[in-house]
Amino acid sequence: MTDPKPAASLVKARLPRGLADRGADEIAAMDAMLAAIKRNYELYGFEAVETPAMEYTDALGKFLPDQDRPNEGVFSFQDDDEQWLSLRYDLTAPLARHFAEHYESLPKPYRSYRGGTVFRNEKPGPGRFRQFLQFDADTIGSASPAADAELCMMAADTLEKLGIARGDYCIKVNNRKILDGVMEAIGLGAAEDAGRRLVVLRAIDKLDRLGPEGVRFLLGPGRKDESGDFTKGAGLDAAAIDKVLAFTDARRSTNAQTLEALEAIVSSSARGLEGVAELRVLDELAKAAGYNESRVSLDPSVVRGLEYYTGPVFEADLSLEARDDKGQPIRFGSVGGGGRYDGLVARFRGEDVPATGFSIGVSRLYAALKAIDSPLVARQPHNGPVVVLVMDRDRIANYQALVGRLRDAGIRAELYLGSSGMKPQMKYADRRKSPCVVIQGSNERERGEVQLKDLIEGAQAAAAIASNEEWKAARPAQISVSEDNMVAAVREILDRHGL
Amino acid sequence: MTDPKPAASLVKARLPRGLADRGADEIAAMDAMLAAIKRNYELYGFEAVETPAMEYTDALGKFLPDQDRPNEGVFSFQDDDEQWLSLRYDLTAPLARHFAEHYESLPKPYRSYRGGTVFRNEKPGPGRFRQFLQFDADTIGSASPAADAELCMMAADTLEKLGIARGDYCIKVNNRKILDGVMEAIGLGAAEDAGRRLVVLRAIDKLDRLGPEGVRFLLGPGRKDESGDFTKGAGLDAAAIDKVLAFTDARRSTNAQTLEALEAIVSSSARGLEGVAELRVLDELAKAAGYNESRVSLDPSVVRGLEYYTGPVFEADLSLEARDDKGQPIRFGSVGGGGRYDGLVARFRGEDVPATGFSIGVSRLYAALKAIDSPLVARQPHNGPVVVLVMDRDRIANYQALVGRLRDAGIRAELYLGSSGMKPQMKYADRRKSPCVVIQGSNERERGEVQLKDLIEGAQAAAAIASNEEWKAARPAQISVSEDNMVAAVREILDRHGL
16 A cells, blocks of 8 residues: 555545535634524523434435435435435434434423534535535424424524624515415315425425526426426416415515415415414514514515425525625525424324424525624634744654643644754744744754744734845844743743734 | 324334434533543644545545445445445545645645544444544644654543543554564565455454454454354464464563564564664653653554554553443443554555544543543533423413523523423423523512522422422422512522522
């Protein structure tokens, strides 16, 4: 394995599409963001729980919008018992399994939160990954609309605590029962129409991307996209399509007016009216808690793509405007969503268990926070370790002792471990964003001294000094101290820069 | 989906073997442990980086001890381009890919750390999972033995910072080059013997579990285990087996004596002697930094199972004694390991890049910390939210307002969202480890008051009170306060219990 390999047999170092590495700055910023989300979820009384990345395929079920694609959107494989396992595609299906498995021992209602990576075997695209982070909160075992209302309010609070200003976001709410009422009205209410209902659902879910005209094709004969791919339509007639689109377009300027419009649309369906009533209660609870309509708003165009929702559905939308590096406006749209999924636990227990949840799309929300320069995710300059340079390679133990002193004092520090000379070592320290280097040649060692170079001040001074000669004469930001004073002097430099 | 299902079509709620859910206590304890590890790795100057859970199969390579089993120890699947992807089986192979892919932009040496789940498609067993957490630190681009020595010392420091006492752990060090020397001595030095060398390596790696007598069979004709499964042996003759076992048994009472013994064993092999020389330097550096032989010790029986190591190999062993729930002694053994893998980046770049790393087996270390009651992972009693009970179901908005006041004051609180009566609500609060509940019936509401019940004090009082009647008369730990004083009174209760 240690023999040099001919170029032909080399493996190309690359990641599959839709996957990404993360560097230190992004990890630190995202950790700060996740900690803030977690604090807020805990403030609401949710308790942490975690499930593994893989489950039995049948336990997860198949509720993805793209389940008709090859491999059905999910990464699956057989274990050594020939049983099928899948990587989780969301955090809700595994939670339903966890709840059903530990039904007896869990408190009910069971209120939990969890962050974790999920995996989709889908065509990756800009902002569309095959592995991404979700952060969910769920209340299982409560049929109360207060549970749904709470999730909407918590979503609003979370966004504000992350630095999204009031007015720059909106929690949009709809109810699948109203959609069911619309289905009845267009003659798709029977059990055997489940397949076509799904096609209608998915067509509506694409409103944001395709607009009503594109969705009209998907509700009718089907649609050919720019690449020439044809998506089969729901085959509705013109009148039915108009009814569906009228439903999605029923948002009015106040929630009360929207409720009225919806009531008129599903007036003939008991289930539809039940959905309207649930929406009304949710609206009242949110208002009573001080969440006005700019924060929690009824919007019939929101249906959510996942098949398992049975009642209220929510979506957290960002309306804030930001510009990318090229000055182009960016719209962030949905950064999270959720809803009620009363039937998901029933797959295991044979009886419906009321449940509702909200999921944050962490990567998308993170991108938005970066775009608005939220202080929470702002990058800290100069956060590397102090680097002790190596001038005499046969004195490693001495240099290591200097590093040890710094670490014992709680100062992040490292020995330069490469084999290069002085200049590349300084360049290395710069790349590591080191605030300060420690230098000891044989002269200094004989005198029991070290040189400290303040790299932050040095960089500022360098910008001000014109010539190389002047630089060498001044040696700005460099001081000599005794070995015994090294720790105190380094700490002074760190303090000076607020590190 | 909302129809009740017949029992026959129900999905069984269960996890595949070798996978586990984690509850709130374990998550909090493990997070505290990971934070402590991370702080120490950063103190040493390592910088965070993360790679995704899956990679192209060829980029990961196959270096697992069990690669001869079905599916070769790795979970693999094809993506929609028919290319093979695999879940990572460790954090080192993906790091090599990351380093090779971003070679130009990364500082060199590249010092990074990362925690993450890894996956092994292996037979699960007690303490042997198919998904588990590792926490690694690596220095890529340094051939210096100081880089290896540093990892051993950092491993020792990390264990001590986690509460493992000096004397209860040992970082054991060996060198694969010495093993190469032994291979030469028994006539397995040629390129075409790579397969048999691997069998020898894996046999030695089982010393801990099988003892020298079991390993003797694996080095010779093969071994049948208790279940009757036969593992093919390396087919060495008796003299060769003796040589290999003499090597693994060459640990003496001091590192200096061990080095002497090893030198004698590989005296005819230049590569073997190179390994001994490297071990000597590592030993000197550790001693110079104040790490004596009880902390960093040379032990030729340590070889590590992964194929890719090329020089020093390390293992962090716990020698502390603990007892399980039944009073049986538990031996923890290895909680981490690592070594030098100079050839791993070469798979991408065509030239060896010196690299060394150390990996902590988080779950096993966590189990050890639990067993010795390390304060770091000790479970906090009563860490649930304040629960506002619901006495009048049509007054939800009022109760929600009370919850809102508590949350606005930063107190974790929740509304009871179930549909049960008073007694189950109290039971729910107990299960959530709630420190205190807020009660408001219609009488209290008319007076603008709430009842607060201190559940911690209440539990203590209940233990002391003999009869139900006495209890009802005393109503211990329950007070009436005005709504406006609720927040202050709740905070007083929390403060009283140090929450």
